[in-house]
Each structure stands twice: as structure tokens, then as C-alpha cells.
Amino acid sequence: MASTSSRSHGLYTLLGAAAILVGWQLLSLFVPPVYVASPAATAVALARLAWGSTLWIQLLITLERLVIGLAVGAALGWVLGVAAGLDAHVRAFLEPVRWVGMTMPVVIVAGFALLWFGVGDFTVVLVVALVVFPTMYVNTVEGLRAIDSNLVEMGRVYGFSRHLLLREVYVPGIASPSIAGLTLAAGIAVRAVVLAEVLGAASGIGHSFARASSLLESDNVFAWTLVLLGLMAVIEFAVLRPVRRRALRWRKVAE
Amino acid sequence: MGGSAVISFEHVSKSFDSLKVLNDLSFQVTSGDILGVVGPSGSGKTTILKLITGILNPDEGSIAVAEGVVGYVFQEPRLLPWRTALDNVAAPLRAQGLDKAAARQRAAAWLGRVGLAGFEQYHPAGLSGGMAQRVSLARALAVEPAVLLMDEPLSSLDATLKGSLMATLKELLAGRGTTTIYVTHDLVEALQLADRIVELTPEKTLRELDLSDRAALARDWLAKFHTLV
Numbered sequence: 001m002a003s004t005s006s007r008s009h010g011l012y013t014l015l016g017a018a019a020i021l022v023g024w025q026l027l028s029l030f031v032p033p034v035y036v037a038s039p040a041a042t043a044v045a046l047a048r049l050a051w052g053s054t055l056w057i058q059l060l061i062t063l064e065r066l067v068i069g070l071a072v073g074a075a076l077g078w079v080l081g082v083a084a085g086l087d088a089h090v091r092a093f094l095e096p097v098r099w100v101g102m103t104m105p106v107v108i109v110a111g112f113a114l115l116w117f118g119v120g121d122f123t124v125v126l127v128v129a130l131v132v133f134p135t136m137y138v139n140t141v142e143g144l145r146a147i148d149s150n151l152v153e154m155g156r157v158y159g160f161s162r163h164l165l166l167r168e169v170y171v172p173g174i175a176s177p178s179i180a181g182l183t184l185a186a187g188i189a190v191r192a193v194v195l196a197e198v199l200g201a202a203s204g205i206g207h208s209f210a211r212a213s214s215l216l217e218s219d220n221v222f223a224w225t226l227v228l229l230g231l232m233a234v235i236e237f238a239v240l241r242p243v244r245r246r247a248l249r250w251r252k253v254a255e
Numbered sequence: 256m257g258g259s260a261v262i263s264f265e266h267v268s269k270s271f272d273s274l275k276v277l278n279d280l281s282f283q284v285t286s287g288d289i290l291g292v293v294g295p296s297g298s299g300k301t302t303i304l305k306l307i308t309g310i311l312n313p314d315e316g317s318i319a320v321a322e323g324v325v326g327y328v329f330q331e332p333r334l335l336p337w338r339t340a341l342d343n344v345a346a347p348l349r350a351q352g353l354d355k356a357a358a359r360q361r362a363a364a365w366l367g368r369v370g371l372a373g374f375e376q377y378h379p380a381g382l383s384g385g386m387a388q389r390v391s392l393a394r395a396l397a398v399e400p401a402v403l404l405m406d407e408p409l410s411s412l413d414a415t416l417k418g419s420l421m422a423t424l425k426e427l428l429a430g431r432g433t434t435t436i437y438v439t440h441d442l443v444e445a446l447q448l449a450d451r452i453v454e455l456t457p458e459k460t461l462r463e464l465d466l467s468d469r470a471a472l473a474r475d476w477l478a479k480f481h482t483l484v
Contacts (some may be wrong), residue, residue, distance in 0.1 A: 150331070150333050153310065153333075154333040155350075156310060157327045158346070158398070159324070159351070160350045164346075164350055172335070173337075250336055250338075250378040251336070251380060
């Protein structure tokens with residue numbers, strides 16, 4: 001029954017994707033190509049970019065900035081999230097930081113970074129890290145606060161040291177919300193890196209997209225968009241989901 | 256503490272907000288005793304256990320507990336979901352300072368004693384309720400406790416599982432001389448296991464029961480709650 005249901009869901013997902021493709025094709029028939037490149041024209045542009053070194057160079061540049069920014073922002077968010085989750089005073093102290101971080105639009109963050117550090121790698125990485133930090137922080141804090149207090153009490157009754165409580169109860173207990181936070185943060189990071197590259201870089205997918213857009217090269221605009229979607233798909237399906245499965249395999253039986 | 260008393264409560268009172276849960280309680284548990292504490296839900300039984308562990312402090316009076324590790328079997332298993340049965344039993348042993356290998360070796364032995372040999376690598380989600388409670392029991396006994404505290408350990412189990420786990424409990428405690436406090440709302444459970452039984456009264460004090468005729472006590476208790484008896 002379960003496999004029939006998942007097969008049926010898979011079929012509907014494929015139908016949904018096909019509907020997008022058909023809609024895109026129909027749109028390209030009625031809208032001038034300078035605005036909407038057809039799927040076929042996009043495929044040709046993508047092949048041209050892939051055949052040369054352009055796609056791979058820009059992809060690697062963006063990926064490097066993305067990974068560094070995500071790692072820095074997520075690590076900082078997690079560490080401070082753990083501290084705030086365990087200590088109400090730290091949480092209260094960081095509350096204004098959290099609020100500003102969650103409220104500030106990405107474009108404003110990018111504007112500040114550009115103003116202070118100019119165009120370049122550091123600016124892009126900084127924007128990604130700053131935008132990712134609050135999401136990871138909030139997920140970590142909430143995850144810690146949601147840990148079953150009965151398990152903490154059990155640890156205290158058995159004389160667990162603070163270190164053992166962290167290792168056996170708190171850190172594994174926040175694995176699920178941490179991974180959820182990381183997944184969210186990765187999605188935000190991709191959007192942030194592209195915006196930062198559009199505004200403040202001379203290379204990368206975002207810069208390439210902006211350049212194609214300014215030259216009205218709609219086929220390249222669509223091609224770079226597909227590259228970005230492909231990057232996100234690889235991050236989610238090839239990295240985050242396997243990490244999640246491995247970290248949460250103890251839930252396998254219950255699920 | 257006088258004699259061989261392992262636990263001593265002297266005029267202990269405890270309130271939560273304005274609700275008095277324990278009132279001028281005094282009792283002792285001597286070494287090797289299995290003391291049953293009986294009372295309805297909300298009568299303060301768990302509070303007594305938490306006072307012994309030091310998680311709670313009394314408002315009045317004093318509590319003395321002999322040096323040594325406390326083993327605790329909770330009402331629900333309280334196993335770490337992300338650890339195997341083996342590592343759940345081993346965790347308190349690591350807290351005592353045993354290295355990983357030694358802790359796991361002792362944990363495996365105790366899982367065998369509670370009838371769970373072969374289930375060492377199972378996570379709690381893969382265990383039944385009765386099996387999870389056996390892991391909890393193994394965890395409490397593996398630390399070789401000076402005092403074993405059991406807080407209604409059978410209450411979440413069906414009748415068949417209760418009988419099976421009670422038999423295991425009696426077998427494991429027989430001849431070990433572990434000072435034990437067994438808290439329950441079910442007098443019949445306590446009658447099967449305890450050397451002495453005290454009952455929490457509506458006045459929040461303790462009354463020791465006369466156990467010279469356990470069968471009669473059990474019949475009277477069942478008659479109170481089951482009209483077919």
C-alpha cells in the first residue's frame with residue numbers, strides 16, 4: 001500500500017514538472033524571445049555554457065562562496081544557539097541581534113556589505129553568513145528548549161556531568177532541528193549568494209545572470225537560472241538529505 | 256543515621272505553591288529492605304523519590320541518604336531515543352567513570368539478565384513498551400546502586416507484561432540485598448515485592464501496613480476497586 005501511494009505521488013510530481021515545462025513552452029510561443037526563451041533555446045544556451053569553461057568556472061566560484069558563507073553563518077548560529085538555548089541570560093542578551101537578523105531584508109545587508117567592503121569575494125561571503133546566521137540560531141535555540149525535560153532529569157538523577165548531558169542528551173536532541181535549520185539556511189544562502197553577486201561581485205552565477213539580463217540574452221538568463229536550480233538540487237538531494245538520513249537513522253523504525 | 260538505615264526522613268514537609276504534598280514525614284529504610292510506598296495518584300509518592308535523589312529539596316525537615324549511586328526506574332522508560340539499548344544502559348556507567356568498553360560489557364550482561372540478549376543494537380523506537388521498561392530496569396541495576404528507586408515502573412504496561420516484568424524484578428532483586436523503594440498506586444504490586452509497605456494518608460503522612468496476612472490485604476484492596484471480586 002505504501003509503495004503504491006509513493007509511486008502515485010511520484011507520478012503526480014512528474015506531471016507537475018511536465019506541466020511547468022509545457023506552460024513554459026506555451027509562454028515562449030506567445031511572448032517575444034527577448035523576454036522568454038523557449039525550453040529548446042535555453043537547452044542550447046546551457047549546452048554552450050557547459051561545453052566551454054564558463055559554466056564550470058562561475059559555478060565553482062559561486063559554490064565556494066556559498067559553502068564558506070553557509071559554514072561560517074551556520075556554525076556561528078549553532079554555537080550561539082546552543083549557548084542561548086542553555087542559558088536564559090544569553091538568550092535575552094542575543095534577542096535584539098536575533099530580531100534585527102530575522103527582520104533585515106537581504107538587499108539591505110548586501111548594501112551595507114558593499115558600502116563597507118566593496119565588490120569582491122569577502123562581501124559575498126559576509127552577506128551569506130549574516131543572512132544564514134539568524135535561521136540557524138533560531139532553530140537551534142528552539143530545538144534545545146524543546147528537548148524532553150524528562151531525559152534531562154534522567155541524566156541528572158544518574159549524575160551526568162554537564163559535558164555528558166551535552167553529549168548524550170542536548171546535542172543528539174537538537175540534531176533534527178539543527179538539520180532542519182541547515183536545510184532552510186542552505187536555501188536562504190543560495191538566494192543570498194546570487195543577490196550578493198548581482199550587487200557586489202564581478203564573477204559567479206549571480207553576476208553572470210545580471211550580465212545576461214542587462215544584455216537581453218534571455219536564453220542565457222534562463223540557462224543560468226537552471227544552473228542555480230541544479231545547484232540547489234545537488235545540495236539538497238546529494239548532501240543534505242543523506243546527512244539527515246544518517247543523523248536521524250534512529251527514527252527509522254518509528255517512521 | 257541510626258543503625259543500618261540507608262535512607263532517613265525526619266519531619267519532612269514539602270509544598271508546591273500553596274499545595275502541601277508531604278506533611279511532617281518521618282521514616283527510615285534499613286539496608287537491604289524493599290519498602291513499598293502506596294498511595295493514589297497525586298499523593299506525593301514521586302515527590303518522596305525526588306527528595307531522595309536531591310532533585311527536590313524539602314521545605315522543612317531533613318533527609319539523609321547513605322553514600323552511593325542511586326538507580327532509578329521511572330514510570331516511563333526515559334530512554335535516549337538516539338542511542339541503542341546497549342548505550343542507554345552504558346550511559347550512567349560512563350557517568351560513573353567507566354570507560355566505553357567496560358561500560359558496554361557490563362551493560363550487555365545486564366541486558367541479558369533482563370531477557371534482552373540479542374536486542375543490544377536496537378533503538379528504543381524498535382522496542383515494545385515492555386522491552387523498553389526492561390532496558391530501564393537494566394540501566395538502574397547496572398550501576399550497582401546503593402539505593403534502587405522505582406516509580407510505578409509497571410503502570411504503563413498491560414496485565415501480561417506487568418506479570419512478566421514483576422517476575423523478572425523479583426528474580427533480579429532476590430538475594431541481592433539492594434535497598435529498594437518501590438512506589439505504586441497498586442497495593443497488590445507492592446505486596447508481591449516489598450518487605451514493608453507504608454501508605455500515604457489523606458493527611459499527607461505515612462502509615463505502615465500490617466503485612467501478616469498479605470492475601471487478605473490483597474483481597475480487600477481488589478474488592479475496593481473491582482465489583483466482581
